Amino acid sequence: MEIEIKIRLASEEHTARLEQALGGSPVSVEDQDNVFFDGVNKELIKNKLVFRIRVIEKSGKEPVAIVALKGNAVLIDGIASVEEEEEAIEINLARRIIENPNLIPEAANSHRLLKKIVDRVPCSEGYSHMGRFRNIRHKYQWEDYLVEVDRTSYPHGTAYEVEIESTDPGKAKSRLTALLQEHDIPFGNSQQNKFENMLLGTLL
DSSP: OEEEEEEEEOOHHHHHHHHHHTTSSOSEEEEEEEEEEEETTOHHHHTTEEEEEEEEEOTTSOOEEEEEEEEEEEEETTEEEEEEEEEEEOHHHHHHHHHOGGGHHHHGGGOHHHHHHHHHSOOTTOEEEEEEEEEEEEEEEETTEEEEEEEEEETTEEEEEEEEEOSSHHHHHHHHHHHHHHTTOOOEEOOSOHHHHHHHTOOO
16 A cells, blocks of 8 residues: 655746755656556446556666556545555567557566456456656655655646655655745645546646
């Protein structure tokens, strides 16, 4: 179970001000291409499951790809919990699947998590894309936390969000909101996760 706090910022200006408060220089920057899949009859979403392949590029490094299966996502008062399983996948195979989702059953023969997805919810009529978005993630080491500052680009606009994964989300949220208040940065609880914003055309 992954537990994160998710705080929404209103603009690029507010996001840049937070980054200065976090120290100004991220420990890493990721350019993430997030692509979501389902059966043509929406078999996975009907079972409250989300299937994603993420391609990550970092300056000076070879790109990597990760398959994720998520389920039972809950977001209340800016604290999100989700059952999540992830596994790396060879980058060229990931790109072939993104180009042609119907390669998923064949690829599942040599990839444990893909096989789990295919076996758990059969999609007998094939697979299709659900949607796609780009996310630029700046990671900062602040106090005891790894803080992730996201700029997420959808066809309908850009969302700004701060995330911290923590086993004590209440404490993490209290510390982060105190920092935001100290620097007079407006903020609010995220009301939907990135996947929901993609599907619904929102920035909440």
